Amino acid sequence: MNTDNTNTSDVRKDRIVTNSLGNPINEPFATQRVGQHGPLLLQDSNLIDLLAHFNRENIPQRLPHAHGSGAFGYFEVTDDITDVCGSAMFNKIGKKTRCLIRFSTVGGDKGSADTARDPRGFSTKFYTEEGNLDWVYNNTPVFFIRDPSKFPHFIHTQRRNPETNTPDANMFWDFLTTPENQVAIHQVMILFSDRGTPASYRHMNGYSGHTYKWSNKNGDWKYVQVHIITDQGIKNLTIEEAIKKAGEDADFCQKDLFNSIAKGKFPSWTVYIQTMTQDEAKSLPFSVFDLTKVWPHKQFPLRRVGRIVLNENPKNYFAQIEEAAFAPSNTVPYQEPSADPVLQARLFAYADAQRYRLGPNYHQIPVNCPYASKMFNPAIRDGPMNVNGNFGNEPNYLNTSKDYSFIQQQKPIQQHQEVWNGPAIPYHWATSEGDIDFVQARELYTKVLSKQPGAQERLAHNIGIHIAPAADTIQQRVINMFAKVDKNLANGIRKECEAKKRDSSKF
Numbered sequence: 001m002n003t004d005n006t007n008t009s010d011v012r013k014d015r016i017v018t019n020s021l022g023n024p025i026n027e028p029f030a031t032q033r034v035g036q037h038g039p040l041l042l043q044d045s046n047l048i049d050l051l052a053h054f055n056r057e058n059i060p061q062r063l064p065h066a067h068g069s070g071a072f073g074y075f076e077v078t079d080d081i082t083d084v085c086g087s088a089m090f091n092k093i094g095k096k097t098r099c100l101i102r103f104s105t106v107g108g109d110k111g112s113a114d115t116a117r118d119p120r121g122f123s124t125k126f127y128t129e130e131g132n133l134d135w136v137y138n139n140t141p142v143f144f145i146r147d148p149s150k151f152p153h154f155i156h157t158q159r160r161n162p163e164t165n166t167p168d169a170n171m172f173w174d175f176l177t178t179p180e181n182q183v184a185i186h187q188v189m190i191l192f193s194d195r196g197t198p199a200s201y202r203h204m205n206g207y208s209g210h211t212y213k214w215s216n217k218n219g220d221w222k223y224v225q226v227h228i229i230t231d232q233g234i235k236n237l238t239i240e241e242a243i244k245k246a247g248e249d250a251d252f253c254q255k256d257l258f259n260s261i262a263k264g265k266f267p268s269w270t271v272y273i274q275t276m277t278q279d280e281a282k283s284l285p286f287s288v289f290d291l292t293k294v295w296p297h298k299q300f301p302l303r304r305v306g307r308i309v310l311n312e313n314p315k316n317y318f319a320q321i322e323e324a325a326f327a328p329s330n331t332v333p334y335q336e337p338s339a340d341p342v343l344q345a346r347l348f349a350y351a352d353a354q355r356y357r358l359g360p361n362y363h364q365i366p367v368n369c370p371y372a373s374k375m376f377n378p379a380i381r382d383g384p385m386n387v388n389g390n391f392g393n394e395p396n397y398l399n400t401s402k403d404y405s406f407i408q409q410q411k412p413i414q415q416h417q418e419v420w421n422g423p424a425i426p427y428h429w430a431t432s433e434g435d436i437d438f439v440q441a442r443e444l445y446t447k448v449l450s451k452q453p454g455a456q457e458r459l460a461h462n463i464g465i466h467i468a469p470a471a472d473t474i475q476q477r478v479i480n481m482f483a484k485v486d487k488n489l490a491n492g493i494r495k496e497c498e499a500k501k502r503d504s505s506k507f
């Protein structure tokens with residue numbers, strides 16, 4: 001396995017052009033025919049090779065997060081956190097681990113515009129000596145849902161209307177304003193603020209959003225959230241700038257990332273963690289597993305861990321970015337998922353999507369290979385596109401007579417776990433008692449956006465424009481929902497919506 005994640009083992013160095021089986025082609029632009037102008041011959045296998053492969057160039061796009069860009073780099077430890085996490089990647093200050101980051105938008109198709117209003121995906125694959133670790137994060141610290149059963153429904157509301165085949169403001173806002181879906185309010189506020197249209201991938205942060213469980217080598221564990229803060233500073237576009245860029249230069253962020261790395265202007269991020277004990281979690285006003293909430297920084301301060309630098313562009317987008325497979329289930333010793341139900345569902349969803357999108361041996365695609373750790377499990381074998389030698393003549397089952405090692409049996413991890421009990425019931429985690437789901441959204445409006453000149457007005461403007469094409473009844477539901485955050489915001493949205501409708505009626 002090459003450490004640059006490209007497989008060039010079967011590529012000729014003499015540049016003699018061949019068909020896909022290595023037979024030289026002397027006349028690539030000639031076809032075999034009867035006479036000069038007669039019909040083609042089926043025996044022209046080079047032509048068939050070319051046309052047939054062309055028909056199979058497309059693979060299923062990711063659903064969601066189809067559109068994205070990526071680059072390679074490294075993670076470097078700057079601070080000792082071995083009291084929190086025993087993973088080998090953190091075991092020495094100055095230690096570097098090679099990584100790959102893919103940034104993405106969520107709702108759009110593969111060719112859609114980089115500057116669309118959307119959360120941005122922020123996925124990092126670390127090639128560690130303990131195996132590949134993926135942090136599959138977004139650029140927002142919270143999410144729209146906290147029950148995974150809502151996910152496909154919510155994503156569908158941003159795709160095309162089945163009848164009109166166009167995006168539909170009614171679908172989007174109908175879902176979000178349904179009382180039990182208003183847990184999304186905090187994320188919706190962020191999405192429609194300036195942060196919904198980042199100026200580039202370099203100028204935004206990444207957040208785990210979810211609570212994870214990290215443990216040290218003594219087996220003591222803490223709840224952890226990860227923050228990846230841009231060293232370039234946050235920079236966003238206004239709605240007008242984002243729309244203009246989408247029309248003029250739809251791949252603006254792809255170019256920005258590629259060109260800045262090509263010029264040696266390597267973007268970097270500082271990695272921090274927040275930690276929380278089980279006892280502290282019990283006294284929170286919300287569940288530690290609620291993905292719609294942030295942990296207050298005063299109570300849970302950021303602690304620096306290291307930095308990520310992106311210093312290498314992919315040489316081949318398809319092989320290294322499109323075929324990359326990130327999954328929250330790809331983890332290493334001492335970093336565990338928590339019981340957050342959205343995270344638990346994600347542990348299933350990604351590898352399942354990749355078995356469909358790339359095939360069951362997707363882990364053999366060079367960019368996904370755990371080259372820093374290597375794989376050994378001869379029971380995971382065969383299957384379509386098995387290309388790594390399939391463990392040769394190793395028995396196809398594990399048995400006690402063979403000399404295998406099981407590291408985690410020698411060093412058990414996390415002895416003192418949470419204890420769960422209760423009946424197995426369908427639990428409907430839709431609404432909370434009282435106002436708790438609106439508290440952080442209100443604080444964002446009154447304490448954070450109020451300090452950024454014009455930010456409150458732009459929030460109302462962005463929402464007002466977005467709801468203008470929706471039905472009057474849906475617009476009213478949106479205004480009523482935002483009135484629960486702040487009355488001024490609701491009034492601002494109403495005015496902006498009316499202005500947009502007056503404007504649109506001129507066409």
Ligand code: HEM
Nearest residue numbers: 062063064065102121122123137138148151209345349353
């Ligand atoms: C139940 C909830 C969710 C489900 C079922 C889900 C499912 C998926 C699936 C199937 C993909 C495509 C994977 C592929 O084809 O390789 C994907 C991509 C992605 N998801 Fe989620 N997702 C959920 C929630 C989230 C959340 C909460 C976050 C962030 C905190 C997130 C971040 C991402 C990112 C960044 C990608 C793109 C990965 C890449 O760059 O290849 N997702 N999701």
